[in-house]
Amino acid sequence: xxxxxxxxxxxxxxxxxxxxxxxxxxxxxxxxxxxxxxxxxxxxxxxxxxxxxxxxxxxxxxxxxxxxxxxxxxxxxxxxxxxxxxxxxxxxxxxxxxxxxxxxxxxxxxxxxxxxxxxxxxxxxxxxxxxxxxxxxxxxxxxxxxxxxxxxxxxxxxxxxxxxxxxxxxxxxxxxxxxxxxxxxxxxxxxxxxxxxxxxxxxxxxxxxxxxxxxxxxxxxxxxxxxxxxxxxxxxxxxxxxxxxxxxxxxxxxxxxxxxxxxxxxxxxxxxxxxxxxxxxxxx
Numbered sequence: 001x002x003x004x005x006x007x008x009x010x011x012x013x014x015x016x017x018x019x020x021x022x023x024x025x026x027x028x029x030x031x032x033x034x035x036x037x038x039x040x041x042x043x044x045x046x047x048x049x050x051x052x053x054x055x056x057x058x059x060x061x062x063x064x065x066x067x068x069x070x071x072x073x074x075x076x077x078x079x080x081x082x083x084x085x086x087x088x089x090x091x092x093x094x095x096x097x098x099x100x101x102x103x104x105x106x107x108x109x110x111x112x113x114x115x116x117x118x119x120x121x122x123x124x125x126x127x128x129x130x131x132x133x134x135x136x137x138x139x140x141x142x143x144x145x146x147x148x149x150x151x152x153x154x155x156x157x158x159x160x161x162x163x164x165x166x167x168x169x170x171x172x173x174x175x176x177x178x179x180x181x182x183x184x185x186x187x188x189x190x191x192x193x194x195x196x197x198x199x200x201x202x203x204x205x206x207x208x209x210x211x212x213x214x215x216x217x218x219x220x221x222x223x224x225x226x227x228x229x230x231x232x233x234x235x236x237x238x239x240x241x242x243x244x245x246x247x248x249x250x251x252x253x254x255x256x257x258x259x260x261x262x263x264x265x266x267x268x269x270x271x272x273x274x275x276x277x278x279x280x281x282x283x284x
Contacts, residue, residue: 025228026235029265032177033236036261040253042166053128055121055136055151061089063117063145071143072119080127080136085120089113116147130160183272218273225269229262 057075059068072084087095092115121136137149237252244250 021224022227022231025225025265025269026231028177028180029229029232029261030235032173033232033261034239035173035177036253036257037236037240037250039166039169040257041250042162044251046162046166050128053133053151054123055133055140055149057119057121057137057140057149058116058147059118060145060147061116067143067145068117068119071140071146075119075121075136075140078136078139080123080132081121082124083122085122086117087120088117089115092116092118214274218270221269221273222266223269225265225267225272226262227265228269229265232265233258233261 057071059071068086072086075081075084090113093113096115119140121140123132123136133151137151140146140149240250240252
């Protein structure tokens with residue numbers, strides 16, 4: 001209870017310093033929040049694109065039904081494959097007419113259907129990686145009645161390169177701004193220590209333990225981080241609403257991310273305070 005009372009009293013004694021520390025922490029975490037929204041929406045967009053990753057196996061016109069059935073059974077037995085769908089030459093022509101209505105006249109005048117039959121291979125979740133896609137395509141290519149396999153290797157490689165770049169950038173920038181927030185809290189705690197150096201000296205004279213002296217400062221840093229985290233969430237949400245209504249639709253980050261962000265603010269405040277206390281209490 002003493003630690004709580006002292007932490008709250010510190011806020012009342014120096015409201016300007018508390019407001020400044022909270023605002024600076026909020027600003028640092030706000031940038032992290034903006035990047036989190038951007039990163040999450042990029043991830044969601046890539047997820048939607050990734051769901052369309054599939055292998056198309058084109059079969060020769062003289063392929064027998066039993067051979068195609070064997071191909072589908074063999075492919076479905078692979079752990080990477082979720083399902084297969086066979087489209088005959090007539091199906092391919094009908095789909096082309098639907099997907100490419102501007103060429104309807106061309107398709108109508110055809111005397112011979114030039115489109116091949118195909119087997120479209122749907123990949124399971126977690127198996128839409130370049131390695132898995134290539135493995136399925138190589139497996140299908142061994143059959144002599146298979147004319148070609150297509151999966152857009154260059155496109156798939158670029159898709160997963162974007163995902164890796166997004167993940168690495170998130171980690172680097174998030175860590176950088178987290179360090180900035182921790183330094184800000186640490187500086188605020190250092191100022192608070194020197195502002196109360198006489199009180200700390202008296203407490204030492206009457207036999208107060210290091211833990212007793214440290215606890216209010218630790219709690220003060222944690223509360224500052226939590227307040228900054230909450231303010232950062234509010235600012236991030238306001239920016240999200242503004243962009244969604246005025247520019248383009250965005251998805252809001254999951255609730256777990258919001259809670260984790262506020263908790264991270266409190267944790268950063270606690271750790272920064274601990275570091276500052278360990279270093280600067282010796283100087284008082």
